[in-house]
Amino acid sequence: ATRALTERREKSLGGSYRLFYRRPVHLVRGEGQYLWDASGRRYLDMYNNVASLGHCHPAVVEAVTRQASTLNTHTRYLHETILDYTDDLLTTLPAELDRAMYMCTGSEANDLALRVAKFVTGGDGVIVTREAYHGTSELTSSVSPALGSGQPIAPTARLVDAPDAYRVDTPDLGAWFAQRVSDAIDDMERAGTRFAGLLVDSLFSSDGVLPGPAGYLREAADVVHRAGGVVIADEVQPGFARTGEAFWGFARHGIVPDVVTMGKPMGNGIPVSGLVARTEVLDAFSDRIPYFNTFGGNPVSMAAARAVLDTIRSEGLQEHSAAIGAELLTALRGLATRHEAIGDVRGAGLFVGLELVSDRTALTPDRALALDVLEELRERGVLTSVAGPHGNVLKLRPPLAFASADIAWVTTALDEALTVLTS
Numbered sequence: 173a174t175r176a177l178t179e180r181r182e183k184s185l186g187g188s189y190r191l192f193y194r195r196p197v198h199l200v201r202g203e204g205q206y207l208w209d210a211s212g213r214r215y216l217d218m219y220n221n222v223a224s225l226g227h228c229h230p231a232v233v234e235a236v237t238r239q240a241s242t243l244n245t246h247t248r249y250l251h252e253t254i255l256d257y258t259d260d261l262l263t264t265l266p267a268e269l270d271r272a273m274y275m276c277t278g279s280e281a282n283d284l285a286l287r288v289a290k291f292v293t294g295g296d297g298v299i300v301t302r303e304a305y306h307g308t309s310e311l312t313s314s315v316s317p318a319l320g321s322g323q324p325i326a327p328t329a330r331l332v333d334a335p336d337a338y339r340v341d342t343p344d345l346g347a348w349f350a351q352r353v354s355d356a357i358d359d360m361e362r363a364g365t366r367f368a369g370l371l372v373d374s375l376f377s378s379d380g381v382l383p384g385p386a387g388y389l390r391e392a393a394d395v396v397h398r399a400g401g402v403v404i405a406d407e408v409q410p411g412f413a414r415t416g417e418a419f420w421g422f423a424r425h426g427i428v429p430d431v432v433t434m435g436k437p438m439g440n441g442i443p444v445s446g447l448v449a450r451t452e453v454l455d456a457f458s459d460r461i462p463y464f465n466t467f468g469g470n471p472v473s474m475a476a477a478r479a480v481l482d483t484i485r486s487e488g489l490q491e492h493s494a495a496i497g498a499e500l501l502t503a504l505r506g507l508a509t510r511h512e513a514i515g516d517v518r519g520a521g522l523f524v525g526l527e528l529v530s531d532r533t534a535l536t537p538d539r540a541l542a543l544d545v546l547e548e549l550r551e552r553g554v555l556t557s558v559a560g561p562h563g564n565v566l567k568l569r570p571p572l573a574f575a576s577a578d579i580a581w582v583t584t585a586l587d588e589a590l591t592v593l594t595s
């Protein structure tokens with residue numbers, strides 16, 4: 173049955189939207205951190221930061237159902253849901269960030285953020301990290317090297333190495349990264365390109381999940397500001413309490429970006445994204461250029477987003493993410509004492525990267541092993557994926573409902589997978 177569905181999919185959808193796994197998982201239901209396939213088998217979702225509260229969370233289902241049966245319209249009529257949500261959202265952000273706009277995807281949020289940065293600086297030069305992913309639009313994909321060699325990068329953009337505490341040997345990662353940003357600014361200005369800003373995911377998700385020590389982005393942000401650029405924090409992955417330490421990834425570093433973009437977990441699966449910025453930055457743009465997004469900020473997505481904020485607070489999910497994330501790290505580090513192939517385990521809250529290597533001293537990335545581990549984990553009911561420039565970092569990012577019992581599931585599965593594959 174799975175083969176028939178896969179063939180049907182290929183026939184109508186073609187090669188885009190590539191599926192996970194050699195034998196795709198045919199899902200029919202989700203609840204909490206678990207997913208069920210068509211044969212009734214239960215899986216532990218270790219990958220999903222969209223259903224961040226848990227799949228089909230009742231608070232979101234209820235809010236969406238109530239709002240969808242009352243009113244749904246676009247943002248050019250007055251309605252209160254968008255205002256109620258904005259008031260709530262802004263309480264989670266630094267006071268300087270007090271203008272919000274809404275869209276439906278992370279790509280649209282980053283696309284607008286780049287337009288704003290270019291408009292207010294009069295520049296065109298954007299800095300991103302070497303394996304960054306920021307979106308699907310023409311503009312965002314032109315600064316998304318993670319898309320691979322087929323995707324042209326904007327000639328005005330500069331790629332800098334991400335601050336990888338495992339591979340970069342330096343006593344001061346903050347100064348190291350700031351130097352690279354500074355060099356990139358000099359380089360683009362020598363080429364006659366005016367600097368617009370740094371677009372950065374503070375957890376460096378597609379660069380291999382690099383939480384690094386809290387605070388180390390401060391120097392790079394200072395460099396950007398001194399050069400007249402805009403700091404855009406892409407919070408699509410680290411945002412909404414994921415890192416435990418802070419509600420937003422950038423807040424771990426004690427920086428105040430000029431623009432913050434958000435998406436994925438914002439509506440727990442209902443498509444909604446947002447951009448929040450300093451008043452003077454966003455107003456300079458909005459006063460001159462109209463922006464309209466038919467579905468952006470619609471009452472149903474705002475109701476879902478509000479239920480997400482409420483639930484993060486009422487269920488104490490940020491504190492939970494910090495505590496259970498630390499427990500998960502400890503358990504995985506325990507495994508690393510028995511499996512040479514685990515080169516590094518790092519994380520912030522429930523965002524963990526586990527790096528597989530063929531040589532612990534030379535830090536040789538083992539992509540083939542990582543891909544085999546994914547398949548073995550799947551056989552044991554654990555769904556996840558890989559990230560990083562070498563594709564050898566297991567990305568563990570479960571719904572925040574993740575519990576102690578799940579740690580045992582993951583570690584046993586990983587222990588068995590590595591035993592099967594490496595001994």
Ligand code: PMP
Pocket residue numbers: 276277278279280282305306307308373377406408409435436
């Ligand atoms: N930024 C980051 C860091 C992302 O991970 C993604 C999606 N993977 C996006 C932006 C784009 O979001 P969307 O797919 O909702 O357009």
